[in-house]
Amino acid sequence: MDIAFLSSAMVTLLKAVPMTLLLFSLSVFFGGLLALVIVTMRVSGNRILSGFAKGYIFVFRGSPLLIQMFLVFYGLGQFGVIRYSFLWPFLREPVVCAVLSLALCTAGYSAEIFRSGIRAVSPKEIEAARAIGMSGFLLVRRIIAPIAFRHALPAYSTEIVLMMKSTALASLVTVWEVTGVAQRLISQTYRTMEVFLCAALIYLVLNFLILQGMALLEHSLSKHRRAAPPSAVKA
Structure with missing residues (x-):
């Protein structure tokens, strides 16, 4: 194993990590905002808006991301x-x-994930909130959104990881992120195995950090579901 080449390849690929993180963060941010719009239309009860949302979700979930990227x-x-x-x-x-x-693309998947979270909200909790005078945006902000997000978070974390891996397709439209730089390095050195092993290690580390962050977020949002310490129970 050529340690010197592996080190050199890793340094070269690490220089492309900021571009990968830029693609990932922007796509997740704007995709999440668009997903909120789509899911609002989907559950609005308006047939036209709901039909548009269904069509959007069907198109972007039913066609390959690679083709969507080429079309754009x-x-x-x-x-x-x-x-x-x-x-x-x-x-x-x-x-x-x-x-x-x-x-x-991620907006189509995320909208369905958010919709499943909304459907998991108990009608009794909504009725209880309305009974004490909550309605409209306050009801959504204080009751529906927090509960729905907690239910949707496990599935949404999977979508987040898939988006990190999907950034590799950007190399096919001449964006020099980690995979694109890896392909260019292979064309110069003809050492496919070593270069792709370094690239795979980078993606593994990035996804590990993302999953750890999502796990911490889920843990912080589920304090009420954890058992109270024995001292608190006795008190």
């Missing part, structure tokens, strides 16, 4: 209304296209 990167420029608009300087950038496609 190569397809948007085919429309004159976009190519000659103020958006074109942004949409012609590979990073923007990669973030947009990742965000649109």
